[in-house]
Amino acid sequence: MDGELLTVGTELVLGLTVDTNAADLGRALAAAGVRVLRRTSVPDDLAPIRDAVRSALGRTGLLIVSGGLGPTRDDITKRAVAEVLGKPLHHDPAILAHLEDLYRRRGIARMPDANRSQADVPEGATVLENRWGTAPGLWLEDKEGRVVVLLPGVPAEMRGLLEHEVLPRLRKGIADADAKTQGSAPVVRSRMLRTTGIAESALADLVGDPARFLPPSVTLAWLPSFDGTDLRLTAWRLPGAEADAALEAGVQALRPKLGAVCYADGETDLAAVVLDLLADKGARLATAESCTGGLLGERLTNIPGSSRVYRGGVVAYDNDVKLHLLGVSSETLAAHGAVSEAVAREMAAGAARVLDADAALAVTGIAGPTGAAPGKPVGTVWIAVRWRDQLRAFTHVLPGGRDAVRRRAAQWALDYLRRVVTGVV
Amino acid sequence: MDGELLTVGTELVLGLTVDTNAADLGRALAAAGVRVLRRTSVPDDLAPIRDAVRSALGRTGLLIVSGGLGPTRDDITKRAVAEVLGKPLHHDPAILAHLEDLYRRRGIARMPDANRSQADVPEGATVLENRWGTAPGLWLEDKEGRVVVLLPGVPAEMRGLLEHEVLPRLRKGIADADAKTQGSAPVVRSRMLRTTGIAESALADLVGDPARFLPPSVTLAWLPSFDGTDLRLTAWRLPGAEADAALEAGVQALRPKLGAVCYADGETDLAAVVLDLLADKGARLATAESCTGGLLGERLTNIPGSSRVYRGGVVAYDNDVKLHLLGVSSETLAAHGAVSEAVAREMAAGAARVLDADAALAVTGIAGPTGAAPGKPVGTVWIAVRWRDQLRAFTHVLPGGRDAVRRRAAQWALDYLRRVVTGVV
Numbered sequence: 001m002d003g004e005l006l007t008v009g010t011e012l013v014l015g016l017t018v019d020t021n022a023a024d025l026g027r028a029l030a031a032a033g034v035r036v037l038r039r040t041s042v043p044d045d046l047a048p049i050r051d052a053v054r055s056a057l058g059r060t061g062l063l064i065v066s067g068g069l070g071p072t073r074d075d076i077t078k079r080a081v082a083e084v085l086g087k088p089l090h091h092d093p094a095i096l097a098h099l100e101d102l103y104r105r106r107g108i109a110r111m112p113d114a115n116r117s118q119a120d121v122p123e124g125a126t127v128l129e130n131r132w133g134t135a136p137g138l139w140l141e142d143k144e145g146r147v148v149v150l151l152p153g154v155p156a157e158m159r160g161l162l163e164h165e166v167l168p169r170l171r172k173g174i175a176d177a178d179a180k181t182q183g184s185a186p187v188v189r190s191r192m193l194r195t196t197g198i199a200e201s202a203l204a205d206l207v208g209d210p211a212r213f214l215p216p217s218v219t220l221a222w223l224p225s226f227d228g229t230d231l232r233l234t235a236w237r238l239p240g241a242e243a244d245a246a247l248e249a250g251v252q253a254l255r256p257k258l259g260a261v262c263y264a265d266g267e268t269d270l271a272a273v274v275l276d277l278l279a280d281k282g283a284r285l286a287t288a289e290s291c292t293g294g295l296l297g298e299r300l301t302n303i304p305g306s307s308r309v310y311r312g313g314v315v316a317y318d319n320d321v322k323l324h325l326l327g328v329s330s331e332t333l334a335a336h337g338a339v340s341e342a343v344a345r346e347m348a349a350g351a352a353r354v355l356d357a358d359a360a361l362a363v364t365g366i367a368g369p370t371g372a373a374p375g376k377p378v379g380t381v382w383i384a385v386r387w388r389d390q391l392r393a394f395t396h397v398l399p400g401g402r403d404a405v406r407r408r409a410a411q412w413a414l415d416y417l418r419r420v421v422t423g424v425v
Numbered sequence: 426m427d428g429e430l431l432t433v434g435t436e437l438v439l440g441l442t443v444d445t446n447a448a449d450l451g452r453a454l455a456a457a458g459v460r461v462l463r464r465t466s467v468p469d470d471l472a473p474i475r476d477a478v479r480s481a482l483g484r485t486g487l488l489i490v491s492g493g494l495g496p497t498r499d500d501i502t503k504r505a506v507a508e509v510l511g512k513p514l515h516h517d518p519a520i521l522a523h524l525e526d527l528y529r530r531r532g533i534a535r536m537p538d539a540n541r542s543q544a545d546v547p548e549g550a551t552v553l554e555n556r557w558g559t560a561p562g563l564w565l566e567d568k569e570g571r572v573v574v575l576l577p578g579v580p581a582e583m584r585g586l587l588e589h590e591v592l593p594r595l596r597k598g599i600a601d602a603d604a605k606t607q608g609s610a611p612v613v614r615s616r617m618l619r620t621t622g623i624a625e626s627a628l629a630d631l632v633g634d635p636a637r638f639l640p641p642s643v644t645l646a647w648l649p650s651f652d653g654t655d656l657r658l659t660a661w662r663l664p665g666a667e668a669d670a671a672l673e674a675g676v677q678a679l680r681p682k683l684g685a686v687c688y689a690d691g692e693t694d695l696a697a698v699v700l701d702l703l704a705d706k707g708a709r710l711a712t713a714e715s716c717t718g719g720l721l722g723e724r725l726t727n728i729p730g731s732s733r734v735y736r737g738g739v740v741a742y743d744n745d746v747k748l749h750l751l752g753v754s755s756e757t758l759a760a761h762g763a764v765s766e767a768v769a770r771e772m773a774a775g776a777a778r779v780l781d782a783d784a785a786l787a788v789t790g791i792a793g794p795t796g797a798a799p800g801k802p803v804g805t806v807w808i809a810v811r812w813r814d815q816l817r818a819f820t821h822v823l824p825g826g827r828d829a830v831r832r833r834a835a836q837w838a839l840d841y842l843r844r845v846v847t848g849v850v
Contacts, residue, residue, distance in 0.1 A: 011646055015451025015463045026440025036438045040465040293726025295718030297740040301718025312746035315722040321737035
């Protein structure tokens with residue numbers, strides 16, 4: 001099945017909002033077997049929405065639209081689509097009752113009048129219940145069987161409706177078509193190997209020419225970020241089972257080339273990898289953060305179940321906190337400065353001790369834009385890893401602005417812990 | 426001047442890459458006075474690129490294209506655009522020499538043959554030198570004066586060329602037009618008021634009908650997120666000075682309606698607002714985090730200069746840490762449980778004491794997906810604020826998944842501190 005995406009919002013075309021809805025929709029549709037042929041964004045105006053809907057339906061039979069629903073947007077998308085499909089709007093008392101009930105449950109006796117237009121529905125449309133907000137989604141089909149789906153623009157509402165209302169209907173349509181073609185309908189599927197701690201060019205040398213080892217239907221995309229470089233393998237337009245087999249063959253061929261720089265097969269965060277490693281050993285983890293200011297703790301506790309392993313940490317932003325809560329000695333601090341190997345080591349040792357942990361990570365550095373000292377430029381970071389009886393320290397001068405330095409430092413810290421625990425430093 | 430954007434890349438339509446180039450381009454062009462009417466993304470295929478270029482040029486006189494340049498993409502965008510504009514490709518020996526020199530300087534004696542196509546240039550095109558990579562940008566004009574600009578898809582290269590080659594040329598074009606119209610060339614400008622701690626519908630009631638108080642050329646956009654709702658005022662197609670005056674009038678009319686829920690005029694993060702408030706009072710801040718796991722510390726230390734105010738904090742994820750580092754009493758913990766008003770209060774008081782601070786924020790809650798208890802559903806959060814001799818506590822049951830609960834809890838905590846310090850709780 002082929003389809004197109006249309007995101008509606010003046011903010012989107014002005015670049016004031018990054019269009020994450022388009023990316024979320026594209027990924028979910030591709031995974032469900034819809035080939036997305038085009039994405040368009042237009043402002044909140046009737047004429048460009050009408051024009052974009054009309055030309056998309058001239059090319060494909062499925063258009064997913066997000067944004068321009070709801071009272072503050074004048075329900076402009078609904079009106080434009082109703083016009084193009086020639087379906088007059090009718091008032092739906094059931095939606096109105098549902099909206100009024102929603103407001104009552106929120107303790108607001110009288111629903112704002114502006115919300116009444118949300119109860120207007122194009123003739124013949126299926127209403128998709130929005131459990132995450134007020135604007136319902138709509139599923140419309142014209143007489144030639146072309147489908148237009150309208151979703152709200154608020155990302156959480158869009159994703160809720162997509163997952164619970166739209167994808168099940170699309171999958172059923174694709175499965176029905178699939179049954180007719182005996183399972184040979186082509187899909188696009190991906191797998192990802194994640195690497196960190198290696199420059200993209202050095203990684204390219206490890207990988208070599210992908211054409212020599214990947215199946216012909218599988219391509220390789222390089223996705224560099226602050227956290228490392230992800231390698232995405234994509235199988236194009238194969239029947240489902242063949243796509244999975246080609247991807248598996250690709251992963252089997254690629255992974256051995258990567259060695260220890262590959263930390264995950266899939267979307268897994270490095271923090272989850274580290275927590276699993278430590279959980280397997282029955283070990284407990286503590287953190288001591290200066291320049292990352294809580295980012296390491298945040299990464300770790302973002303993983304559900306992290307409390308099995310993670311005890312907690314100290315954000316030792318001020319030097320007093322390093323002295324009083326982590327037991328760093330004032331002599332060490334005076335002799336070497338806060339951003340030094342000696343202080344990083346004492347922070348890690350102190351965190352393991354005061355938080356009663358088998359493993360501890362400490363980070364101290366100069367995130368910028370100020371704070372540079374002779375021999376210690378902005379980006380200088382010391383990381384110390386305590387693991388049982390080992391205490392190791394590592395340093396880097398990390399590139400980029402404040403945010404980049406902090407994020408890279410947290411990723412390096414987690415990776416050094418992974419390497420020390422698995423013995424591949 | 427009106428324009429459109431086209432981003433080329435199969436990864437973009439599949440949603441495997443979020444289209445930050447489109448947002449960067451939209452923002453930069455709007456600021457330079459170009460009104461972006463539409464954004465389109467198509468895969469790396471000749472036919473859809475040709476079709477998208479042709480239809481964009483049917484609507485506007487300026488099209489900026491990024492992606493699909495360079496050897497790994499087969500230079501497909503250049504070929505498609507050359508075809509649509511009817512300009513044959515010619516080999517440019519100067520570009521070839523430049524590329525060969527680039528490779529030599531990188532220590533590669535022989536440039537890969539694939540790169541040779543980068544030296545092919547459509548007839549009459551201006552070559553825009555790429556100092557950030559290998560694929561040069563191109564500036565093309567057809568005989569009706571319509572402009573197509575081709576930029577590489579690698580974000581750093583796109584931004585470099587945009588800033589140094591494209592915007593100066595566009596600004597000159599706009600200034601020339603401006604001189605003819607005596608400074609009246611229209612621009613698009615925005616200002617933003619940020620609110621938090623109020624539901625979007627309640628905010629809508631506070632604001633009322635924007636048409637009654639905003640200047641006629643200014644529109645209001647509602648941008649809800651986990652952190653609250655931002656209100657963006659945009660002045661459309663006015664000369665620069667008039668746009669600024671209309672926005673100022675709009676802000677003056679809107680801000681009094683918002684009262685204490687408005688925490689910033691501009692892009693400022695609430696963490697920066699709180700740090701400034703405390704810095705003005707010469708006060709020092711500490712944090713004690715359970716369910717947010719370091720997110721509050723991360724938000725605070727993300728602000729340059731936060732070390733003037735922020736001492737540090739304790740991530741008390743395990744209950745032992747609450748007892749031993751923050752001095753929460755084991756009786757309180759046993760009687761009320763970790764997610765309780767009493768424990769939140771003792772955490773805040775303990776953080777202020779052990780970290781020697783005038784202000785302290787404590788957060789304890791159930792981020793989910795597990796951990797709910799009778800009377801304490803997932804999303805239950807207790808926040809305590811210590812400010813000098815005051816100790817206040819607040820509770821919410823926050824909606825959404827783990828990430829949403831944590832991010833909302835951190836924002837509520839910062840907002841309660843702002844409110845307690847300014848006396849508007």
